Amino acid sequence: MVKSDIEIAREAKMQPIMEIGAKLGIAPEHLMPYGHTKAKIDLGYIESLAANPDGKLILVTGINPTAAGEGKTTTTVGLGDALNRIGKKAAMCLREPSLGPCFGVKGGAAGGGYAQVVPMEDINLHFTGDFHAIAAANNLLAALIDNHVYWGNAVGLDPRRIGWRRALDMNDRALRSIVNSLGGVANGFPREDGFDIVVASEIMAILCLSTSLDDLKRRLGQIVVGQTRDRDQIFARQLEADGAMTVLLKDALSPNLVQTLENNPAFIHGGPFANIAHGCNSVMATQTALKLADYVVTEAGFGADLGAEKFFDIKCRKAGLSPAAAVVVGTVRALKMHGGVAKEDLGHENLEAVRKGVSNIARHVENTQKFGVPVAVALNRFITDTDAEIEAVRKELESLGVEAIECTHWADGSAGTEALAHHMVGLVEGGTAAFKPLYGDELGLKDKIRTIAKEIYRADDVVFEGKASTAIADIEKNGGGSYPVCIAKTQYSFSTDPNAKGAPTGHTLPVREVRLSNGAEFVVAVCGEIMTMPGLPRVPAANKITLNAEGQIEGLF
Amino acid sequence: MVKSDIEIAREAKMQPIMEIGAKLGIAPEHLMPYGHTKAKIDLGYIESLAANPDGKLILVTGINPTAAGEGKTTTTVGLGDALNRIGKKAAMCLREPSLGPCFGVKGGAAGGGYAQVVPMEDINLHFTGDFHAIAAANNLLAALIDNHVYWGNAVGLDPRRIGWRRALDMNDRALRSIVNSLGGVANGFPREDGFDIVVASEIMAILCLSTSLDDLKRRLGQIVVGQTRDRDQIFARQLEADGAMTVLLKDALSPNLVQTLENNPAFIHGGPFANIAHGCNSVMATQTALKLADYVVTEAGFGADLGAEKFFDIKCRKAGLSPAAAVVVGTVRALKMHGGVAKEDLGHENLEAVRKGVSNIARHVENTQKFGVPVAVALNRFITDTDAEIEAVRKELESLGVEAIECTHWADGSAGTEALAHHMVGLVEGGTAAFKPLYGDELGLKDKIRTIAKEIYRADDVVFEGKASTAIADIEKNGGGSYPVCIAKTQYSFSTDPNAKGAPTGHTLPVREVRLSNGAEFVVAVCGEIMTMPGLPRVPAANKITLNAEGQIEGLF
DSSP: OOOOHHHHHHTOOOOOHHHHHHHTTOOGGGEEEBSSSOEEEOHHHHHHTTTSOOOEEEEEEESOOOTTOOOHHHHHHHHHHHHHHTTOOEEEEEOOOOSGGGGSSSOOOSEETTEEEESHHHHHTTTTSHHHHHHHHHHHHHHHHHHHHHTTOTTOEEEEEEOOOEEESSOOGGGSSEEESOSSGGGOOOEEEOEEEGGGSHHHHHHHHOOSHHHHHHHHHTOEEEEETTOOEEEGGGGTOHHHHHHHHTTTTSOEEEEETTOOEEEEOOOOOSSSSOOBOOHHHHHHHHHHOSEEEEEBSSSTTTHHHHIIIIIIHHHTOOOOEEEEEEOHHHHHHHTTOOGGGTTSOOHHHHHHHHHHHHHHHHHHHTTTOOEEEEEEOOTTOOHHHHHHHHHHHHTTTOOEEEEOHHHHGGGGGHHHHHHHHHHHHHTOOOOOOSSOTTSOHHHHHHHHHHHTSOOSEEEEOTTHHHHHHHHHHTTOTTSOEEEEOOSSSSSSOTTOOSSOOSOEEEEOEEEEETTTTEEEEEOSOOOSSOOOOSSOGGGGOEEOTTSOEESOO | OOOOHHHHHHHOOOOOHHHHHHHTTOOGGGEEEBSSSOEEEOHHHHHHTTTSOOOEEEEEEESOOOTTOOOHHHHHHHHHHHHHHTTOOEEEEEOOOOSGGGGSSSOOOSEETTEEEESHHHHHTTTTSHHHHHHHHHHHHHHHHHHHHHTTOTTOEEEEEEOOOEEESSOOGGGSSEEESOSSGGGOOOEEEOEEEGGGSHHHHHHHHOOSHHHHHHHHHTOEEEEETTOOEEEGGGGTOHHHHHHHHTTTTSOEEEEETTOOEEEEOOOOOSSSSOOBOOHHHHHHHHHHOSEEEEEBSSSTTTHHHHIIIIIIHHHTOOOOEEEEEEOHHHHHHHTTOOGGGTTSOOHHHHHHHHHHHHHHHHHHHTTTOOEEEEEEOOTTOOHHHHHHHHHHHHTTTOOEEEEOHHHHGGGGGHHHHHHHHHHHHHTOOOOOOSSOTTSOHHHHHHHHIIIIIOOSEEEEOTTHHHHHHHHHHTTOTTSOEEEEOOSSSSSSOTTOOSSOOSOEEEEOEEEEETTTTEEEEEOSOOOSSOOOOSSOGGGGOEEOTTSOEESOO
16 A cells, blocks of 8 residues: 555654754854754854855756646655665755645645655744744835835835735735725725735845855845835835845744654755746755755756756855755656646557657756766656656657666655766766856846747747836846846746647747845746636645644644 | 843753653653644643642733733743742743744733743744644634635635635735635635634634644534524535644643753743733643642733733633632733833832832732632832832832732742742732622623623623624524623723723723634633734844844844
C-alpha cells in the first residue's frame, strides 16, 4: 500500500534543529530556535562567514507545468539528499509555501513521498512568521500612506495615483477590489484600493533580493508608493516608513533552517510569486547555504522559461551568484500531455506523443544552456511509465548531448536520485560552467523584453499595447532603465496561450502593461491575466482541515 | 540621570528561557523555544498538571486612568518580583501588547523602569506570532463567508446581515469602513464591510477564555457570523470553518513564557480589548501559572470598574478561578487629577485635591470588596509627590480599613514593592477571601446590566436606547440569556462621561447597542463610542522607529 505524504511525514524521525545546524558547522548560539525543529540563522553570524569560499550552486527547473505534475520540489529535495548520500556536504534552498492556498484547492507544499522537508505542517502554516511580518510591513506602509493624506498630504500624493495595495496571506476574492475610507470625515478620503496575497507583495520580492538589513532598508525606502498630480514619483522614504518597516522585517530576513526526511539541512526562506515577481527563495538563504555547504541545490518557480530565466537574469545577476549546473525536471506523463494526450489517457503507452512532447523539455534544455550552464534532465518515474517511453525521451535528448536520468526519489528517497547526484557532480566538476545573463544591464527595457521573447519564448515579435510604451518611457526617464525585466505570463506554455503545448513558434508576445517594482529593482512586463489575489473554490480544503483526536492536523495534504 | 525604559531593558541580563522554565519545574522538552528568551508551554504538559493544587491568585487593578498614569503593569511586575524576593514561588500573568499602537502614539508596553518584562522589543513586535494567528483565523472565516455566498449561499446568509468583520494588527482608519467585492462578477457580491484591530476581534476573546483545544474549537464553531433573511442565526460551524480556524490557532493557545528584569517567570498571553471584550490575559496562562507557582499576580485592563468587574464576572466565573486578594493601584498625581487639578499643575502640593480625588480609589476599593476579595492599595510614588500628600491618601483609606502602601518599583525594582508583597501575603494567608461574582447566571440580561450599573458605576438608572431592547430579546430567545455581560464604556470615569472624575453619582447609563459574542460567550452592552480600529496620529511613532548602527531598535519606547 502506498503511504500518503502526511503519513510519511508523521513517521519522520526528526533530529533537533541544533544537530542539523551542527552538520553545517553552525554553533547553537547562532541559531534562533522556533520550537525544536525549526530555526533562524543569526544575521551577525552570516556576516562573519563572508570570507568563506562559496560552494557549488545547482538549479532545479522544469518543463512547462501540466496537470500531470512534474515534481520540481521533490527533485530538489531528492538531489540534495542524494548528494549527502554520496558523501558531499550539501544543503537545499527552497521557497516558503503560502498559507492562503492551503485552505483552497491544493493543501500544503513541502515536497512529497520520501522527498519531503519537515516539519511539514509548521512549514505550511505560520512557520517562523515571515509572511505575517511581510504583511505587517506592507500594511504599515499602506496605513502610513492614507494617514499622510488624512493629515494634510504634505508630499502631494494624488489619491487616484496611489499604487500601493494592502496584503494578506489568505485566498480572499472579496478583497481584490474595495473602496476604503468610507464612513465620514474621521475615516479619511474614500478611494479605490485592494489586497494582494502576501507572495505578490513587492515586500516579498524585496526581502528575497536583499543582501543585508541596510540593503533591505534602502530598498524599502525607494518603493514608489504613488505619484503626484504632476506624475512625480513619491517614495516610501518620503513618508518615513522605511525604518519601521525594516524593524518589522528584521527577523524575517534571517534564513530558516529545517531538515529533509533524511535529516539533511534545508533552507526554506521567502516565496515571491513567479509571475509578477522572480519566483526564487531568498538571496540571504542561498548565499548563506553556499558559505556553509559544498553543494547547494535550489529551485525556481514554474517552468524554465519563467523560473530559470528570472533566476539567472534577476537573482543571479543581482546577487552575483554563478550557478555551476542545472537540472530540468520532467515526467513522461507531462511530456505526453505536451505531445497532445489528454489527462485521462495518460495511462496508456504512447511513444508518438512522447517523441512529440519531448520538444518542450528539449527547448528548455537549449534555453538553459544559453546562460552558460551545463544541464541534465531528471525524469521522475511514475508506475505507469513504460521502459520504451523512458527510452524514447532518453534518445531524443541524447541527440542534444544531454543525459536524461531516471529518478525515483518519491518512492525511494535519496537511493532514487543517486545516479542524478553522481551525474551532477560530474557536470559541476567538469568545470564547464561559464554563467552569463541573457542581456546586459545597459540594454533598453524594450530590447530586454524582445531578447527574452526571442531567445527564450521563441516569439517572432513583441507588441507593446496600450500604455505599456509610455510606462516604459516613464520608468527609463526616472532611472529604472538599467533594471532587469520580470515577465508575467502564463506558466503553461512558452507563448502567452496556455493551450499551446510543446514548443510553439511563430507567436507574438503582447505586453499589456508595465509596472515598476522600484524596491525590488526590476520592471514587470505583464503579458496576460495576472491574478494577485486568488479565491477559494466551491468546496475549500479548509472545510476538511481539523485537528484529530491525537492532536494531529488532518486535511492539510 | 534617570535611564529610559529601553536603556534599562538593554542592560538586562536575561537568563535562557529554559532556566526560567526550570524555576517553575518545567522540563526543557515541554517548552517550545522562540529564540533563546521566549517559549511556549506545551499543551499536553499543561494537561498533565491538572491534579496539581492551585496557587493563590492576586489581581492588580487600578483607579480610572488619567493622563498622569497609574502604573498597573509595573505594579504587577514589581509585586511578582517582590514575592519572589521574599522567598515565595511567584509568577506573573500579563496581556500581550498589540502591534498596531506601537506605530501610533504610545510606543511599546511591557512595564517600565526596573519593573519590566523582557525581551521587550520582541514582546512588542511579532512576539510568538499569536496576534498574527488570530488575524489569520479571523480572516479565514471572513473569506469563507464571502466564498460561501459567492458559490451559491446554501445556508441563506443575508449579505446585509453579515456581522463578521475582518481584522489586522495595525492602526488603520482607512479600513474601518469599506465596500468589498467590487470589480465585477468574478469578485463576488459587493457589500459593506470593515476591519477591526486584532485585539478587538472576537477570536481574541475566545482564545483568552478557552480552556483547551476542544473548547476553543467548540467556541469557534458557535460564532454567529450573521443571519438569514428571517433573522435566524448562522454559525461558523455551518460554514465548516471551525476545524481550520482551530488548526491556525493551535500554537497561539499555548501560553508564552518570558522573564522580568529580575529573571522571574512571567506569562504574557492574549490581550483582548477591555471595552468590547473582557481585557484579561488568557485563562490558559492563568491556570497554568496557578498549577506551577504558589502566588500568581495578574492584571486587568483599564480601571477596576471595567477591568476588575470583568475579570471577576467573566474570566473568574467562566474559568472557575477564585482570587485570593486584589490590589488597587493609584498615584497621588492621578488622584489630584480626579480631584480637579490640571495636568500642568500636578507638580505642586495640593492636599485639598488629593483628599477630593481619593474618592475615586475609595470607591474602587469598596467595589472590589463586593466580590468577596480582600483589598490593598498600592501607591506608585513619583518624585514630585510630597509626604503630606501620601499621608493624606493613607489616612482617607485607613477609615475604610484598607492599607495604602507606597511602592517605588519603577526606580528600585522589587526592593520598592517588598512592603506590598509582605502585606499581600498577610491578606492571602488571612484566608478571608470568599469570591463570588456580582450576579448569578440566571438573572436576565437587562438586570445584569442594571446590577453592574448600580453596584459598580453607582448610576441611578439604565436606559436601553434604540434597538438595544430588541437585541437583548433576540439574544435571550436564542439561548444567550445566561451569558455574563461585558460593558463597553469610557475607562476615564465611573459614568459614561469621561470628564466626570472622582466618584460621580446621579448619572444614567445609556445602553446604545447590544452585541452577542457567542463564541466568547458574553453579551456586549455598548454604552458609548467604541473605536475598534484606531488611527495613526499626525506624526506617527513609526516615523522615528528604526534600527540603529548597532542593530538595536530605536523609537519603539
